[in-house]
Amino acid sequence: MSPVEPAVPPGEGELLLAVVREMVVERHSADAAAAATLDSGFDRELGLDSLALAELLSRVEGVFGVSLPVGTLGVIETPRDLLQAIRGASRTGVLHLRHGRYALPSPAERIPDTVATVTGALAWHVGVHPDRQHVRIVHEEADEVLSYRDLQRSAARVAAGLQSRELRLGDAVALMLPTGRDYFASFAGVLLAGGVPVPIYPPMRRSQLADHLRRQVAILDNARATLLVTDPGAARLGRLVRGHVASLRHVVTPVELAEDGAANEVGRDAADVALLQYTSGSTGNPKGVVLTHANLLSNIRAMAQAA
Numbered sequence: 413m414s415p416v417e418p419a420v421p422p423g424e425g426e427l428l429l430a431v432v433r434e435m436v437v438e439r440h441s442a443d444a445a446a447a448a449t450l451d452s453g454f455d456r457e458l459g460l461d462s463l464a465l466a467e468l469l470s471r472v473e474g475v476f477g478v479s480l481p482v483g484t485l486g487v488i489e490t491p492r493d494l495l496q497a498i499r500g501a502s503r504t505g506v507l508h509l510r511h512g513r514y515a516l517p518s519p520a521e522r523i524p525d526t527v528a529t530v531t532g533a534l535a536w537h538v539g540v541h542p543d544r545q546h547v548r549i550v551h552e553e554a555d556e557v558l559s560y561r562d563l564q565r566s567a568a569r570v571a572a573g574l575q576s577r578e579l580r581l582g583d584a585v586a587l588m589l590p591t592g593r594d595y596f597a598s599f600a601g602v603l604l605a606g607g608v609p610v611p612i613y614p615p616m617r618r619s620q621l622a623d624h625l626r627r628q629v630a631i632l633d634n635a636r637a638t639l640l641v642t643d644p645g646a647a648r649l650g651r652l653v654r655g656h657v658a659s660l661r662h663v664v665t666p667v668e669l670a671e672d673g674a675a676n677e678v679g680r681d682a683a684d685v686a687l688l689q690y691t692s693g694s695t696g697n698p699k700g701v702v703l704t705h706a707n708l709l710s711n712i713r714a715m716a717q718a719a
Contacts, residue, residue: 424476425450425495432477432491435468437461438550443599443687446711447703450492457486459613468682469494478503489707502518523713529705530681533712537715538564541673543590550593558593563600566593570601570666571675577639577662581606581678584659588612588628588642588650594666598641601688605676610635610688610700625649628669631690641669682706687714 433445440459447457454460460468462485469480472494480499488494511645523533537544542561549556574585585602587609589595602609610632615624632640636659640650643665650663687703 414495424498425491427475428472428495428498431471432458432494435464439464440598440613440619441587441591442547442596443609443611443689443708445704446708447689448491449711450495451490453490454488470659472498476501485628486495504649518609523709525713527709529603529680529684530686531600531680531705533602533709534560534564534567538549547596552586556593558596563596566597566670567604568675569601569670569672570598571604572671572673573664573669574605574607575602575675576671576673577664579605579638582685583607583638584610586610586612586628586637587636588614588616588640588646589666590643594643598666598669603680604675604678604681607638608685608688610690612635612690614642622649625653629656630655632660633651633698634698635688635690635700639664640664642667682709 413560422511427436429448429450433448436445436448438456444459454465465485465488469485473480476498478498480497480501484494488497523536527533527536537546537560540684542564543559544559545557546563547558549558556690567696579585585598585607587595587598587602589598594655599611610631612628615621633656633668634651637657638659639662640647640653640660640665642650644667647663647665647668652662654660682705685702685706686705688700690698690700
């Protein structure tokens, strides 16, 4: 390879972000991944520790067909740093720009500028290509595919359950769930019901659950969460924290929340809050980052434009 020949062609930045965002989804949440840019800090903003970065570098080498220099892990702080390392790396294989789970949507499938909210974007996708893959959830046994139609149906059931529990417009709903169908349906369901999702990272090990929940009390209180949606094991312990969070009225599982009744349609606009995000491992007084529908859609459109 010529010394001046780039290891990857133009457009590699968005491909790298797709790989990074998948890692963030697996480790944390889809909403945290949506906010990722080339200048996001791996540690502070994306919550990727050294072990996660080591796995990320391995994936990047496979996707880009390169061999990264020794010591890359110790010098990269942002995806842009990693992109520079990729450009300077030696080629070992073929770039999979539109291969498998990193395939990017074609221009005809991108959200129109007239769509102003995340829920509006979901409705648009369901109307245009309802059975198109929205999310591929990687399991050890077999991957699970969630289409736009699947997501909307599951989210509508969650929204009905939230509204039956008297969720008010703009109420914060904490989600402490692992990455999977229940998480995505609950996140979208909160938005459909007119609430604001507040993702909380689940504990790494079940043995840490009680201590982990105690440390989340400050976040739940700061967000004024009215509901906590979590798995059955955490729900049993989670009900014990209600006495420490004045705003918390219900602790429920996704199964308990999902109802067959239809949710009432809630009008939202671009300036309404769509996400309240707290960083992992917050100490002292937690501070949430507020993102509106316009903020999230801007990130999504930027991803599509760069593709």
